[in-house]
Amino acid sequence: MQKRDTEKNKSKTEEIPKAYDSNAEMEMYELWEQSGAFNPDNAKTGQKPFVMTLPPPNANDKLHVGHVCGYSFEDTMGRYNRMKGRPTLLLPGKDHAGIQTEAVFTRVLREKGIDKWKMGREEFYRQCYDYCIENSKHARAQERRIGLSADWSREKFTLDPKLTEVIYETFYKMLEEKLIYRGKYIVNQCVYCRTALANVDTEHKEKSGIFAYIRYPLADKSGGRTDKSGKHVTVATTRPETMLGDTAVAVNPKDKRYKDLIGKQVELPLTGRTIPVIADREVDETVGTGALKVTPAHSAIDFKIGLRHKLAVVNVIGADGKMTDEAPEKYRGMNVIECREAVLEDLKAGGYLEKVEEIMHEVLVCERCGHDIEQIISNQWFADVKDLAGRAKKALDDKKIRIYPHSQERVLSGWFKNIEPWCISRQLWWGHRIPVWYCGSKALYDWLQDNPGKTAKDYEEVTGKKANGCGIVIPGANTPKKCPKCAGARLEPEQDVFDTWFSSGQWPFSTLGGPGAPDYETYYPTDVMENARDILFFWDAREIMLGLYRTNTLPFHTIYLHGWILAADGTKMSKSRGNGVPPEELFEKYGSDAVRLWFYTDTLPGQNTPIREEKLKGTRNFVNKIWNASRYVMMQTADLPEADRADLSGKIAHYLEKFESSDDDWIVELRNTAQTITKHIDTFRFNLAVEEVREYFWHVFCDKRIEETKQLLQEKPADRIDYLARLIAMLAMQMKLIHPFAPFVTERVWQTLRSYGLLVHEDELLMTARWPVPSTYSKKEAKQ
RNA sequence: GGACCCUUAGCUCAGCUGGUUAGAGCGUACGAUUCACAUUCGUAAGGUCGCUGGUUCGAUUCCAGCAGGGUCCACCA
Numbered sequence: 001m002q003k004r005d006t007e008k009n010k011s012k013t014e015e016i017p018k019a020y021d022s023n024a025e026m027e028m029y030e031l032w033e034q035s036g037a038f039n040p041d042n043a044k045t046g047q048k049p050f051v052m053t054l055p056p057p058n059a060n061d062k063l064h065v066g067h068v069c070g071y072s073f074e075d076t077m078g079r080y081n082r083m084k085g086r087p088t089l090l091l092p093g094k095d096h097a098g099i100q101t102e103a104v105f106t107r108v109l110r111e112k113g114i115d116k117w118k119m120g121r122e123e124f125y126r127q128c129y130d131y132c133i134e135n136s137k138h139a140r141a142q143e144r145r146i147g148l149s150a151d152w153s154r155e156k157f158t159l160d161p162k163l164t165e166v167i168y169e170t171f172y173k174m175l176e177e178k179l180i181y182r183g184k185y186i187v188n189q190c191v192y193c194r195t196a197l198a199n200v201d202t203e204h205k206e207k208s209g210i211f212a213y214i215r216y217p218l219a220d221k222s223g224g225r226t227d228k229s230g231k232h233v234t235v236a237t238t239r240p241e242t243m244l245g246d247t248a249v250a251v252n253p254k255d256k257r258y259k260d261l262i263g264k265q266v267e268l269p270l271t272g273r274t275i276p277v278i279a280d281r282e283v284d285e286t287v288g289t290g291a292l293k294v295t296p297a298h299s300a301i302d303f304k305i306g307l308r309h310k311l312a313v314v315n316v317i318g319a320d321g322k323m324t325d326e327a328p329e330k331y332r333g334m335n336v337i338e339c340r341e342a343v344l345e346d347l348k349a350g351g352y353l354e355k356v357e358e359i360m361h362e363v364l365v366c367e368r369c370g371h372d373i374e375q376i377i378s379n380q381w382f383a384d385v386k387d388l389a390g391r392a393k394k395a396l397d398d399k400k401i402r403i404y405p406h407s408q409e410r411v412l413s414g415w416f417k418n419i420e421p422w423c424i425s426r427q428l429w430w431g432h433r434i435p436v437w438y439c440g441s442k443a444l445y446d447w448l449q450d451n452p453g454k455t456a457k458d459y460e461e462v463t464g465k466k467a468n469g470c471g472i473v474i475p476g477a478n479t480p481k482k483c484p485k486c487a488g489a490r491l492e493p494e495q496d497v498f499d500t501w502f503s504s505g506q507w508p509f510s511t512l513g514g515p516g517a518p519d520y521e522t523y524y525p526t527d528v529m530e531n532a533r534d535i536l537f538f539w540d541a542r543e544i545m546l547g548l549y550r551t552n553t554l555p556f557h558t559i560y561l562h563g564w565i566l567a568a569d570g571t572k573m574s575k576s577r578g579n580g581v582p583p584e585e586l587f588e589k590y591g592s593d594a595v596r597l598w599f600y601t602d603t604l605p606g607q608n609t610p611i612r613e614e615k616l617k618g619t620r621n622f623v624n625k626i627w628n629a630s631r632y633v634m635m636q637t638a639d640l641p642e643a644d645r646a647d648l649s650g651k652i653a654h655y656l657e658k659f660e661s662s663d664d665d666w667i668v669e670l671r672n673t674a675q676t677i678t679k680h681i682d683t684f685r686f687n688l689a690v691e692e693v694r695e696y697f698w699h700v701f702c703d704k705r706i707e708e709t710k711q712l713l714q715e716k717p718a719d720r721i722d723y724l725a726r727l728i729a730m731l732a733m734q735m736k737l738i739h740p741f742a743p744f745v746t747e748r749v750w751q752t753l754r755s756y757g758l759l760v761h762e763d764e765l766l767m768t769a770r771w772p773v774p775s776t777y778s779k780k781e782a783k784q
Numbered sequence: 785g786g787a788c789c790c791u792u793a794g795c796u797c798a799g800c801u802g803g804u805u806a807g808a809g810c811g812u813a814c815g816a817u818u819c820a821c822a823u824u825c826g827u828a829a830g831g832u833c834g835c836u837g838g839u840u841c842g843a844u845u846c847c848a849g850c851a852g853g854g855u856c857c858a859c860c861a
Contacts (some may be wrong), residue, residue, distance in 0.1 A: 012823065016820095018820085019821080019823070020821095020823085160814090170829075186859095199858095205856080212861095236861070237861060238833090238861070239861085250861095281825065282859090283861085284861080286860090287860050287861060288860080288861060290852080291861095292860095292861055293861075294861095295861095299859070299861070300859040301859035301860085301861070302859085303859085304859075361856090361860090362860095405789085407788060407789065408788085409789065410787080410788080411787070411856070411857085414786095414787070415856095415857080418857085433847090455846085484797070513826085533855085533856090534856095535855095537856090537857090560823095601798080601808090601809085602795085602796075602809095604797090604798090606788090606790090606855095607790090607797085608790095608854080608855085609796075609797080610796070612795085612796055612797095612809090612810075614795085614796085614809075614810040614811075615797095615809060615810065617797070617809095617810080617823080618823095619809090620807050620823065621821095621823045622823090623823085624821070624823045625820095625824085627820090627821085628818085628820045628821035628823085628824090629820065629821075631820055631821080632819095632820030632821080633820080634820095635820070652839095660791090667854075677817065679800095680800090683800080685800070687797095687798065688798080688799090688800080691798075691808070694808090694809095695808085697788080702820090702821090703825085710819085757830090761807060779841095
């Protein structure tokens with residue numbers, strides 16, 4: 001009987017493979033998923049939930065290494081808190097990513113020879129939706145592969161009807177409170193994407209350009225043509241074509257050179273117009289010639305000067321980047337580059353061009369497509385977020401929200417301080433349509449806004465167009481039957497969509513159903529927001545503001561910003577460079593656990609790290625070490641008769657139960673290590689936690705305790721069961737400590753231990769096992 | 785123009801609130817290994833902790849300045 005058992009167990013041990021097979025990781029994932037442990041509703045404790053709404057990757061593409069890096073940190077926090085007994089919700093999702101997806105899918109269509117404009121909005125939307133749903137499948141597989149313990153039953157897409165409803169409610173509320181309004185301002189226009197953009201959607205890029213010095217001759221006293229004296233004022237500009245829209249020349253009032261010119265008229269070459277010379281304190285005497293050509297329609301600073309001096313506005317560049325009908329006939333329809341050359345040529349021919357310098361300067365480009373931004377005046381929807389930003393700033397300054405790294409707190413605070421109205425409308429098809437209707441027409445509404453005090457009747461008289469309504473705006477998702485004010489039935493829907501960040505800024509509560517919904521009541525506010533530094537302003541900032549607005553609560557108390565992963569040569573990974581490393585390649589070569597372990601040590605907050613294959617080999621070796629040490633320990637039990645095995649199992653349980661109070665030297669040492677690890681996780685120092693884990697497991701447990709146990713077993717064979725029990729208990733404890741970082745290998749060890757009947761009183765799954773030590777640091781300490 | 789970060793061994797980086805011989809991984813050199821693991825083990829070499837001042841009994845750690853690298857913000861036409 002005893003012999004048969006021995007043989008049975010021996011053959012069982014031989015089944016344990018010699019090297020850890022990371023390709024079998026997904027077997028463990030299936031185990032977790034089937035258990036229902038990802039869903040916090042199944043948690044049995046009454047503790048406060050731990051919640052993270054995971055930043056949704058763009059639905060239009062596969063994940064890159066940066067995404068799986070973020071997921072690794074998110075999952076570690078989730079698993080740790082779940083083991084601490086908190087019902088844990090990691091809520092996954094995908095983002096429709098408005099402008100970017102529209103650009104990507106437009107290109108996809110173009111490659112197939114399909115023109116988006118011919119296809120039409122509805123069909124485009126339908127196909128783009130399918131495209132995103134299809135692409136999301138791939139991302140979802142990658143999310144599982146990295147081990148993300150997310151609640152898939154709650155997965156969301158930003159365009160889901162329920163989320164849309166919540167977002168619309170926010171809009172209606174802000175509209176009613178006049179925090180959202182439609183207005184005519186100078187905005188950034190990407191003529192390539194054909195839409196207005198918020199400041200944050202643009203970036204500065206150094207490019208070579210020209211600095212043209214242009215003479216504006218003094219007009220004679222009658223306001224007519226050139227003064228015979230030949231006097232002139234020279235302006236310098238990088239954008240000569242915009243001179244066609246100039247309505248003044250501004251000089252600093254203190255500038256002696258131009259003192260006499262203030263109030264006089266100068267001739268604007270090529271246009272037949274004359275414009276005044278004005279004095280404005282914002283003009284910098286040291287730049288260029290000290291005389292600034294003022295183009296209110298196409299420069300933000302000029303727009304402001306224009307408002308101050310009530311200057312006329314001449315729109316010469318259209319939303320499509322072509323010269324408008326307000327430009328002299330010759331230039332109409334040209335794009336800005338063509339027009340620039342034509343203007344320079346004509347200025348030269350007329351003797352107005354003094355000189356042209358080649359310079360390097362910063363230009364605004366579209367954050368998504370890289371094309372030059374045009375500043376134009378147009379009617380857009382704006383959110384006045386000044387008050388919200390003030391509240392957000394206060395919360396930040398009061399340390400109600402902590403950012404890792406802390407240095408970003410001041411950066412974000414400064415951003416809140418200098419906030420400007422946020423342009424939330426985009427002239428795109430892909431996104432949430434702004435839910436308003438115009439009585440009569442949008443044109444009527446905008447005309448009435450531009451002409452305060454006027455009526456629809458005035459509109460008809462002035463423009464010669466039919467008003468067809470009273471020109472009010474009617475909020476609502478569905479077509480209203482008639483105008484509530486004038487009962488008119490001619491209602492024009494708004495075509496613009498929301499800025500993507502208006503919807504993703506509501507992610508922490510929109511995904512939970514919004515205020516009042518059961519999930520919201522249970523799981524809001526969330527705890528930690530984890531993402532990369534590059535979307536701090538886009539995303540975290542908006543979440544704080546809109547969270548405060550809609551819920552009167554901060555949506556989370558901590559922002560953890562993981563570092564960037566660069567290509568091996570230290571440059572940014574990018575598709576165009578072709579130096580990106582697909583996550584799959586890393587998973588296959590090293591296994592998910594090894595990839596995760598590398599992230600924790602190298603992609604620290606505020607740090608950019610090149611991908612290092614040697615390091616991944618190192619972490620893979622560590623994973624294998626975990627496996628082999630466990631394999632050895634388990635093998636020691638293989639030849640035990642059943643009776644001894646039961647004895648062993650009981651003693652292991654005893655060690656585990658007494659873990660917090662034991663005075664056994666080895667256990668005390670492990671407990672201290674566990675406390676250090678706990679403290680590091682609680683203070684978001686994942687690198688130190690993993691260092692501690694590795695140092696202890698490899699160089700203490702393996703190199704010392706296992707080796708010493710080998711000795712003891714030889715010297716005192718009678719105490720064999722005791723020694724083995726201690727060793728196995730120590731192993732099991734460490735599986736718990738390592739699990740948040742390397743979930744797959746530790747779960748497999750756990751399962752193998754269980755299949756040997758060695759963890760009879762412990763949880764079936766390691767992922768729901770109890771964390772072995774409490775947090776010992778004080779709350780105060782953690783906040784510092 | 786403003787702000788932030790980085791500069792520590794050949795490489796990539798740790799080093800929390802200042803304190804005995806400054807650490808890790810990888811790499812290098814030499815050696816071990818019929819033992820759970822060659823995805824192992826041992827030993828060793830290798831650093832004026834960017835530079836210059838300051839605070840201190842004592843600074844890689846705090847402060848100031850400088851140099852180099854990186855990032856972000858910004859309406860220099």
